[in-house]
Amino acid sequence: MLTYIYVIAITAEAMSGALAAGRRNMDLFGVALIAFITALGGGTVRDMLLGNYPVTWTQHPPYIYLTIGSGLATMLVARFMHKLNQIFLILDSMGLVAFTIIGCNVAIKLGYETPVIIMAGITTGIFGGILRDIMCNRTPQVLRHELYASVSMVVAVVYLLLMSQGVSDDINTLASFSFGLALRLAAIRWQLSLPVFSYSPGRWGD
Numbered sequence: 001m002l003t004y005i006y007v008i009a010i011t012a013e014a015m016s017g018a019l020a021a022g023r024r025n026m027d028l029f030g031v032a033l034i035a036f037i038t039a040l041g042g043g044t045v046r047d048m049l050l051g052n053y054p055v056t057w058t059q060h061p062p063y064i065y066l067t068i069g070s071g072l073a074t075m076l077v078a079r080f081m082h083k084l085n086q087i088f089l090i091l092d093s094m095g096l097v098a099f100t101i102i103g104c105n106v107a108i109k110l111g112y113e114t115p116v117i118i119m120a121g122i123t124t125g126i127f128g129g130i131l132r133d134i135m136c137n138r139t140p141q142v143l144r145h146e147l148y149a150s151v152s153m154v155v156a157v158v159y160l161l162l163m164s165q166g167v168s169d170d171i172n173t174l175a176s177f178s179f180g181l182a183l184r185l186a187a188i189r190w191q192l193s194l195p196v197f198s199y200s201p202g203r204w205g206d
Helices: 002-023 028-050 061-109 114-135 149-164 169-190
Strands: none
Touching (some): 002 028, 002 061, 002 114, 002 169, 028 061, 028 114, 061 149, 114 149, 149 169
16 A cells, blocks of 8 residues: 555655746756655655665666656646645645655664654655755745644654554554544644744844
8 A cells, every 4th residue: 555655645746846846947957856856855865864775766767757757747737736736735645644654664674773763754754845945945844834744753653653562564554644644634724733933032132
């Protein structure tokens, strides 16, 4: 199940990257690069941090074709994207949760301790979007809107808790995925977010 969701997710993330590049008036190469980095950046950073070589996408060339192709195709249908915004939000939410679980699994197979497994899941889930926003010169979206990175953390914790209770892999994956998706969609629906830290030097007499 996760494999199919993963393919859908990297396609959606590649398209979101292409749209971000379009807002910055980038050329074809820029669009393709941002699409690729957005879709596969999280897994790449995770593999580098964990010493998991070769990096996953280097062993699956179709992922390269899919992400770059999706990014370039977005240029042709960009004018219709505003009508598909809700679908993209759902696909992005699915990607966040799927990437998180996949990241946890990679760290588990490599024998890492619980805190590292959780961070591997979060990194896989959010870092593609962070790289996209940095390269597009804007504050990372995952750090300033509705619950996003925190959803990834909760999914990782729930996944590991169910695993520690002996829940089968398939049921665990389905339960963690469903819970994470519901939490992310609820955050979007009701604009749930963590408390915001706002610092102004003048306000504190500095």
